[in-house]
Amino acid sequence: MQQIIISGFGGQGILSMGRLLATGGLHEGHNVSWLPSYGPEMRGGTANCHVIISNEEIGSPIISCPNALIVMNQPSLDKFENMVEENGIIIMDSALVPIKPKRKDVRSFSLPATEKAYEMGHPAFAGVILLGKFIAETGIISPQSFEEALRTVLSPSKHTLIPDEMKALEFGMSY
């Protein structure tokens, strides 16, 4: 069972990243849940979502002990770092999370996602790059299922971006 918390600023596509993972998991035949933060703190503040991908029935959709944390700002790392399970993984954007995790009992990865996304001409791809690293480390969904998820989640007018999104994913996977 993968229990993932994704967190960052509102507007970075945090909730969509979660939807992509959940949709990919569903495509692979897993049970999935996606729980967004929907409180007033979202307006211009932090946004996060809890995603569970499991072969068993999903009990609580609320994650108290994530085995993966993907963060796109410093406050999110500060808030969730201590919750991560021992031997869990933390994936972060190096430009947005300058102060690294204090925990030594987790595996952490810092990727120049925003930098690479700008280079690709699509700043919004930063999240996909981080998801690439997550997929490579956990193997929970295949790149094919991720591509399927892009097709499901993105509006048809954005489907032309999918080949580039997959390049971003591959960058993250092989980083």
Place this chain on the structure above:
Amino acid sequence: MGKRILMKGNEVIAEAALRAGCRHFFGYPITPQTEISHYMAKKMEEIGGVFLQAESEVAAINMVYGAASAGVRVMTSSSSPGISLKQEGISYSACAELPMVIVDIVRCGPGLGGILPAQCDYFQVVKGGGHGDYNLIVLAPASVQELYELTVEAFNLADRYRNPVVILGDGYLGQMMEAVEFRDEEPIEKANKDWATTGHGGKRTHNVTTSIYIDPNVLEAHNRKLQEKYRVIKEKETRAEVFNCDGADVVVVAYGTVARVVKNVIKDAEKKGIKVGLIRPITLWPFPTEVFDKYATVPKGFLTVEMSAGQMVEDVRLALNGRNRVEFHGRMGGNVPTQKDILEIVCQMADGQ
């Protein structure tokens, strides 16, 4: 059954209503249930139904009264303070025996409160927030799939008993996404609505839906008829999920999202050698009292967990009627009881504390 698709709880409620034949929706937006209105606004136009955003909750519930009187399947949805505003119309509808489905995606209160999940509307919805001796059928789903199935069922129950039915959920259920699998065809029960005010061109005496009875004996007789109906509903429509209760040391009682947290606690407790059962009422009214008889003597007692200061726990105590201890753990203000806290209490109880 079709393909499993990922959908938001609120949208599933709206889709389920449409599948159940609801073509009339009257509402007023309020977080955390506004997606129901969004979905209805978009879809009703496509299928030739009526979506109307009323000027207020009071107007919306009275439009529902009108549509239900005309015999059509109708729904409204709101959230705690909005449901408070609808109470007068709900009481009138219960008295006039009008089938309708009302959704309450509860926010934390009292007052304007906050938009985070809560279960503090139990008293208001289950015990009748409006005036008079009446009951609503109250369904409490715990997953997105169940939101779908129980919403379809709500329309059948409303028609079968000529009674308002409430779907009571918390903000997490409304906002979360899970897989849902829709049936190819819905089990829609056709009800005889010869009481409906459908127009008759002078061919019969006219039908009236009313809640005014000036003659005390006539009103008492109507009340007795309602009470008899409620008795039948209690007998036939009580539902609960009973999980892991046989041989349990402690039984936890919880509904909605909290019941799912408890399912995690059950696994944690098992690792510590403690067997925890769960009774999850699916109908909050009628409350599944009989289920408690079988487990009344569970060795270490009952624990009720709610996102409230303790509301359903009163019904648990009534159901057990002094036969066992009933402890309570609740969080308020939009906080959800944590797995860790519930586990700690369960362990203490199992330890004889």
